[in-house]
Amino acid sequence: MSYQSLPALYPVFLDVSGLPCLVVGGGPVASRKVSGLVGAGAAVRVVSPDAAPELAALAGAGRVTWERRRYAPGDARGHALVFACTGVPEVDAAVAAEARGLGLWVNVAGAPELGNMILPAVHRAGSLTLAISTGGMSPSLARALRDRLAAVLETAVTELTTGMRFALPASEGDRCRPSDGGAWRLPREEEGL
Ligand SMILES: C[C@@]1(CC(=O)O)c2cc3[nH]c(cc4nc(cc5[nH]c(cc(n2)[C@H]1CCC(=O)O)[C@@](C)(CC(=O)O)[C@@H]5CCC(=O)O)C(CC(=O)O)=C4CCC(=O)O)c(CCC(=O)O)c3CC(=O)O
Ligand SMILES: NC(=O)C1=CN([C@@H]2O[C@H](COP(=O)(O)OP(=O)(O)OC[C@H]3O[C@@H](n4cnc5c(N)ncnc54)[C@H](O)[C@@H]3O)[C@@H](O)[C@H]2O)C=CC1
Structure with a gap:
């Protein structure tokens, strides 16, 4: 290597x-x-x-x-x-x-x-792009992490783009912003990566 x-x-x-x-x-x-x-x-x-x-x-x-x-x-x-x-x-x-x-x-x-x-290992979900590199140390780890995180993101992005059912008003820092410019954060379940 x-x-x-x-x-x-x-x-x-x-x-x-x-x-x-x-x-x-x-x-x-x-x-x-x-x-x-x-x-x-x-x-x-x-x-x-x-x-x-x-x-x-x-x-x-x-x-x-x-x-x-x-x-x-x-x-x-x-x-x-x-x-x-x-x-x-x-x-x-x-x-x-x-x-x-x-x-x-x-x-x-x-x-x-x-x-x-x-x-990097890449996952796309609409305008969101996930790109992971291990700095060349382990391409297969980059790929595995991508696959794991992609599954979590699919859930989160779907929720955010279909009525934001789980999105909460920002209270502990902005995690994402809806189109009206307001701030949202993901619920704790989605943060449990
Ligand atoms: C440095 C880098 C240079 C570059 O190609 O840019 C590089 C280098 C090398 N890869 C090797 C092996 C494998 N690479 C993959 C897969 C991927 N490799 C990718 C990127 C990178 N690979 C860059 C660093 C990324 C980082 O920073 O982590 C991904 C993420 C993106 C992409 O290729 O576009 C893509 C996932 C595609 C996807 O699923 O989307 C698999 C198959 C797998 O795991 O599925 C194997 C076989 C299993 C294994 O050995 O792990 C070897 C040894 C070759 C040998 O032994 O002959 C080298 C050479 C070396 O390391 O010296
Ligand atoms: N970055 C990554 O994701 C990964 C990188 N690798 C590395 O990538 C390299 C290529 O891997 P593979 O596609 O599996 O190899 P491969 O042997 O299947 O393909 C090599 C290609 O290069 C062509 N080629 C050979 N000599 C040439 C020349 N003088 N001019 C133009 N083309 C020439 C061949 O005809 C062939 O199409 C290897 O060094 C491998 O170790 C391997 C796995 C993953």
């Missing part, structure tokens, strides 16, 4: 709509990154000799550009975000070096210390 080399990371939510993004590799991991990017409206270009079924389907539907070949130096130029997902150490390292040399943000799925961004 390479987590020991990751410094403290700064969390941020990006607007990637229309943003040129490069994904090198076409396996299941690349496919997951591509799905997330496409879901957020990014302009995704994939460079890989082959593609996982879900990724091939996105390419077939014209939702991503797929160049069916190996990575070549120069590919990163013109992109804002770069994802190295080949699992081939020398290829991922070359992609990362090129991207970092160009001052770009780069994620290296199999060797995060080579890049300068990592992805």
